[in-house]
Amino acid sequence: xxxxxxxxxxxxxxxxxxxxxxxxxxxxxxxxxxxxxxxxxxxxxxxxxxxxxxxxxxxxxxxxxxxxxxxxxxxxxxxxxxxxxxxxxxxxxxxxxxxxxxxxxxxxxxxxxxxxxxxxxxxxxxxxxxxxxxxxxxxxxxxxxxxxxxxxxxxxxxxxxxxxxxxxxxxxxxxxxxxxxxxxxxxxxxxxxxxxxxxxxxxxxxxxxxxxxxxxxxxxxxxxxxxxxxxxxxxxxxxxxxxxxxxxxxxxxxxxxxxxxxxxxxxxxxxxxxxxxxxxxxxxxxxxxxxxxxxxxxxxxxxxxxxxxxxxxxxxxxxxxxxxxxxxxxxxxxxxxxxxxxxxxxxxxxxxxxxxxxxxxxxxxxxxxxxxxxxxxxxx
Amino acid sequence: xxxxxxxxxxxxxxxxxxxxxxxxxxxxxxxxxxxxxxxxxxxxxxxxxxxxxxxxxxxxxxxxxxxxxxxxxxxxxxxxxxxxxxxxxxxxxxxxxxxxxxxxxxxxxxxxxxxxxxxxxxxxxxxxxxxxxxxxxxxxxxxxxxxxxxxxxxxxxxxxxxxxxxxxxxxxxxxxxxxxxxxxxxxxxxxxxxxxxxxxxxxxxxxxxxxxxxxxxxxxxxxxxxxxxxxxxxxxxxxxxxxxxxxxxxxxxxxxxxxxxxxxxxxxxxxxxxxxxxxxxxxxxxxxxxxxxxxxxxxxxxxxxxxxxxxxxxxxxxxxxxxxxxxxxxxxxxxxxxxxxxxxxxxxxxxxxxxxxxxxxxxxxxxxxxxxxxxxx
Numbered sequence: 001x002x003x004x005x006x007x008x009x010x011x012x013x014x015x016x017x018x019x020x021x022x023x024x025x026x027x028x029x030x031x032x033x034x035x036x037x038x039x040x041x042x043x044x045x046x047x048x049x050x051x052x053x054x055x056x057x058x059x060x061x062x063x064x065x066x067x068x069x070x071x072x073x074x075x076x077x078x079x080x081x082x083x084x085x086x087x088x089x090x091x092x093x094x095x096x097x098x099x100x101x102x103x104x105x106x107x108x109x110x111x112x113x114x115x116x117x118x119x120x121x122x123x124x125x126x127x128x129x130x131x132x133x134x135x136x137x138x139x140x141x142x143x144x145x146x147x148x149x150x151x152x153x154x155x156x157x158x159x160x161x162x163x164x165x166x167x168x169x170x171x172x173x174x175x176x177x178x179x180x181x182x183x184x185x186x187x188x189x190x191x192x193x194x195x196x197x198x199x200x201x202x203x204x205x206x207x208x209x210x211x212x213x214x215x216x217x218x219x220x221x222x223x224x225x226x227x228x229x230x231x232x233x234x235x236x237x238x239x240x241x242x243x244x245x246x247x248x249x250x251x252x253x254x255x256x257x258x259x260x261x262x263x264x265x266x267x268x269x270x271x272x273x274x275x276x277x278x279x280x281x282x283x284x285x286x287x288x289x290x291x292x293x294x295x296x297x298x299x300x301x302x303x304x305x306x307x308x309x310x311x312x313x314x315x316x317x318x319x320x321x322x323x324x325x326x327x328x329x330x331x332x333x334x335x336x337x338x339x340x341x342x343x344x345x346x347x348x349x350x351x352x353x354x355x356x357x358x359x360x361x362x363x364x365x366x367x368x369x370x371x372x373x374x375x376x377x378x379x380x
Numbered sequence: 381x382x383x384x385x386x387x388x389x390x391x392x393x394x395x396x397x398x399x400x401x402x403x404x405x406x407x408x409x410x411x412x413x414x415x416x417x418x419x420x421x422x423x424x425x426x427x428x429x430x431x432x433x434x435x436x437x438x439x440x441x442x443x444x445x446x447x448x449x450x451x452x453x454x455x456x457x458x459x460x461x462x463x464x465x466x467x468x469x470x471x472x473x474x475x476x477x478x479x480x481x482x483x484x485x486x487x488x489x490x491x492x493x494x495x496x497x498x499x500x501x502x503x504x505x506x507x508x509x510x511x512x513x514x515x516x517x518x519x520x521x522x523x524x525x526x527x528x529x530x531x532x533x534x535x536x537x538x539x540x541x542x543x544x545x546x547x548x549x550x551x552x553x554x555x556x557x558x559x560x561x562x563x564x565x566x567x568x569x570x571x572x573x574x575x576x577x578x579x580x581x582x583x584x585x586x587x588x589x590x591x592x593x594x595x596x597x598x599x600x601x602x603x604x605x606x607x608x609x610x611x612x613x614x615x616x617x618x619x620x621x622x623x624x625x626x627x628x629x630x631x632x633x634x635x636x637x638x639x640x641x642x643x644x645x646x647x648x649x650x651x652x653x654x655x656x657x658x659x660x661x662x663x664x665x666x667x668x669x670x671x672x673x674x675x676x677x678x679x680x681x682x683x684x685x686x687x688x689x690x691x692x693x694x695x696x697x698x699x700x701x702x703x704x705x706x707x708x709x710x711x712x713x714x715x716x717x718x719x720x721x722x723x724x725x726x727x728x729x730x731x732x733x734x735x736x737x738x739x740x741x742x743x744x745x746x747x748x749x750x751x752x753x754x755x756x757x
Contacts, residue, residue: 020671032690034694046496083720084696087548087716090697095541111540115544117543118550121423121425125450132537132538133508144529146522160511162507186687286667295407302411307687312416
């Protein structure tokens, strides 16, 4: 109990810095969440985001725009800022209909809409197909004088679409919650390693440690109580984050997936606590612990798929990433977010990832107890 | 001058700050590189796997699918007609395939388990197939005499788009922003030296500073010399970082190395002055100041896109003022302007604002420190 009380006393003393940390990380999380776009729930064609500038302004170009309206997402962006928007893929296609386009088109001369796209990207391909489909149809209609009002006739034909069906388990808009929880991997790691690091280092100064050694409490028991305190503290931090997610995503979060993801999160938090505990048992100085915590939390976030999805990443790097608990956490999250059925057989890969994290936890705890004991003996 | 060299020696012994200033950014850069060094987040067009149920197929559709091409040598679809509808349904439920096609009662059905680019491409092809069929049937019933001409025209598909390369580089990879934000962060970490500067000059901060304070040396001179020493060291670290990123990791930068180095020079000044400014504003132990400076630097870097790059765009477009007063954003943005736009004016605007900010920090720091006299500490 004494240890327990001491732990909270240290927290109280450093409360200001901790609150600043927590506040900033919460702000970071909220800002990140806001900067992401939300997706829709049923099957939808992936629409290309287009900024279109019409310099011709004829009935043909009006028709083109009217047609495109159904197949792309128009972004109304100031012409001066459109390059910025393109860089960040707020728009994926910049299209400019040049003056004189219509005249040339009607005379069957070679003519084109100027587009700026990433060459050979899927979005470029899709957009080219959409435009060519319409203009080729217009050409066929015009050349053969089929009807006078070609536009509504073509739109009528374009209503013919293949029907799309989905398995009964409906798709849900879970992307944003999924992303939030992936991102939590970084926040948990960074917060726990810095805050817990600075609490624990306080207890490690030589004088205090020597005094503790002559106390009644055994080294192992002291360590276990501290571990318990840290776990409580970590779970407390985690609950704040979970609460935040419930507030931010109240529409889509009530889902069986969330339950599994929270379980995953809890396991992960405990793994990170034991990892931090292990780092602390290895190093003495506050600066070293802080530095290592920072490098590991930010660095591992980049190679384990927290910031960049695992599917985009190099296979070799992912092999290396397996040594970090975040890799398994993200892997389980990605899997849970994707599956549509929940039974043991389907969820098995997620459970395996849970298990790896638990094994890591046990290994870290044993290692830190061993090291701490060694150091204690070395002092005698 | 002696003060300068002594200070440089002192700083070189400060292992913690050396780590933050030099080793940390290089470590992080390496992690970035490992994570996504050669990556782009855009999906490139490639052959799509398409499954048609063997027991509910339509030969002419399969034939058409096999014929479409992305370009001269690459087909759009890799068509598989070997599995039955039941087999495909099971594969779909197990997330092994993204979708399959079957034809029932003359209706084409595309069954998928999620939305996605591949699905969109496949569906768009199926739509087009249906639409052309409809058109032909329609012409055949209304103007049968024109059918042949229409078919010829349909066969003669033309392209009405042309890719242009003007203004900015369309192949620019937005992931490079991470590296630029990293350089910005490294500059911001110059703020640790700023904290150190205040710690060692302000008498109430450390015993060392108390001793320094009773010397006859003018405080302004001390500040300048300490500042120059920190600048030398941190700038050196930053140049190493830039060279490491550019030549060893081959991160894409603008070709104008001199301007990149200039950015990191101005950035370093910004970072150090920012740190000392915060250090005079916040009261408390140097550790507390370092903690706060650390988390603020990290936060500013976050706003400039260090962790999630969409954040930078979001800020630039929704709270643009924040982009202009955040030193890290200014740095990231100036590197971005060089790389993407080749625009010197935009680049210099950013750098000029940063220089003004640094001057504000310096004046602020000096005003707070000036004339502080201590009867006893």
